[in-house]
Amino acid sequence: MQAIKAIFFWMGGVIIQPIPELVVKELYDQPIEYIAFQNRLYLRELAQELYIGQIDGRAYCLMTVQQCQSALEAEDLETRIIQRAALQPLILETVDSLPTAYPRWLISDYPPEWFRPIAERLDLFSRFQEERIVFTSTCGLPRLVPDIFYHVVHQSNQSVKDCVIIDSVTPRAIQAVRHGLSSTIFVDAKRLKRDFSLRKMLA
Amino acid sequence: MFYTKQIFLDTAGNFSVVNVTDQVRDFVTSTGVKHGQVLVFYKHTTGAVIIGEHEAGIIADLQDMFERIAPVLYDYKHHLKGVDFNGHAHMRSALMTINVTIPILEGELLLGNHQEILVIDDQTEPAPRHLVIQVTGE
Numbered sequence: 001m002q003a004i005k006a007i008f009f010w011m012g013g014v015i016i017q018p019i020p021e022l023v024v025k026e027l028y029d030q031p032i033e034y035i036a037f038q039n040r041l042y043l044r045e046l047a048q049e050l051y052i053g054q055i056d057g058r059a060y061c062l063m064t065v066q067q068c069q070s071a072l073e074a075e076d077l078e079t080r081i082i083q084r085a086a087l088q089p090l091i092l093e094t095v096d097s098l099p100t101a102y103p104r105w106l107i108s109d110y111p112p113e114w115f116r117p118i119a120e121r122l123d124l125f126s127r128f129q130e131e132r133i134v135f136t137s138t139c140g141l142p143r144l145v146p147d148i149f150y151h152v153v154h155q156s157n158q159s160v161k162d163c164v165i166i167d168s169v170t171p172r173a174i175q176a177v178r179h180g181l182s183s184t185i186f187v188d189a190k191r192l193k194r195d196f197s198l199r200k201m202l203a
Numbered sequence: 204m205f206y207t208k209q210i211f212l213d214t215a216g217n218f219s220v221v222n223v224t225d226q227v228r229d230f231v232t233s234t235g236v237k238h239g240q241v242l243v244f245y246k247h248t249t250g251a252v253i254i255g256e257h258e259a260g261i262i263a264d265l266q267d268m269f270e271r272i273a274p275v276l277y278d279y280k281h282h283l284k285g286v287d288f289n290g291h292a293h294m295r296s297a298l299m300t301i302n303v304t305i306p307i308l309e310g311e312l313l314l315g316n317h318q319e320i321l322v323i324d325d326q327t328e329p330a331p332r333h334l335v336i337q338v339t340g341e
Contacts, residue, residue, distance in 0.1 A: 032213075033211055033212075033213065037213070037330075037331045040213055041213075042328060125245045140223070170219065170221075170222075170259070170262065171215065171219060171312075173259040173261050174259045174263045174266070176259065177259045177260050177263050178263055182260075183259045183260075184259070185222075185257050185258065185259055186259075187222055187224075187257065187319075188225075
């Protein structure tokens with residue numbers, strides 16, 4: 001069995017909702033598939049710019065309400081995101097089930113100005129030490145993938161083969177294995193816990 | 204009785220994989236069918252529905268295998284039509300399957316521990332994809 005020396009959780013999609021899905025929920029009170037395809041595509045592409053810091057959270061909200069022709073103000077959308085981001089069911093229990101021997105890292109695709117109030121409200125700082133939280137928007141990455149993999153592995157001071165990344169985005173998880181990391185595609189906490197068990201990571 | 208539902212999936216194409224197991228399970232539950240089967244049918248010619256493990260390494264290996272069998276860059280006759288250039292996706296779709304059937308017992312899908320229902324979209328552009336779920340039983 002491979003020795004795991006660092007485990008990286010993505011914030012959006014694993015710990016809480018992905019940003020585009022949360023935004024659509026706040027704008028329309030509907031799942032993302034209920035809005036026009038072109039708008040969905042636009043929101044996801046715009047989120048990529050947010051993830052690597054080409055735009056900030058406020059600009060993302062402003063461009064989103066314009067594209068969706070929403071009556072909501074960008075500032076109000078931003079407030080809602082911060083106040084209503086919610087944990088994936090049972091995710092913290094699953095994180096807590098990992099023995100402390102596995103250093104936990106958090107890759108936040110939420111910008112720092114959104115992350116801190118969300119993390120305080122959801123008690124994330126008790127699970128993830130601040131020095132092990134990496135913000136994709138402040139790393140200076142020209143592209144998210146695969147650059148983020150090398151960045152976080154370097155930050156952890158571990159070998160790439162000793163790192164596991166937990167990601168809900170299948171293409172990104174596949175890119176991770178292509179770059180030498182082990183990865184788990186997150187579907188829900190129950191499946192994730194089963195994956196930890198298969199890897200013999202649970203006590 | 205028959206119960207049919209269509210769902211729409213967003214994918215980025217290019218061998219995108221979407222796990223629809225929970226959506227299928229939820230629909231089966233909603234029908235109240237206890238004994239029967241569910242058909243999951245993909246309404247396109249450039250992708251597939253398979254039952255497999257939703258594991259990144261396996262999907263990467265599948266991609267690599269299909270790249271050897273039906274590479275993206277190849278002089279497919281389909282391209283002579285000049286409409287689109289996705290010959291590889293048609294070939295791969297034909298080699299996989301566009302539907303799967305799963306038995307239902309006591310209202311539960313009879314899937315193995317690691318079996319998930321996966322939709323593979325190999326179209327060359329992002330597009331909404333349509334999937335039919337049909338439950339038969341009583």
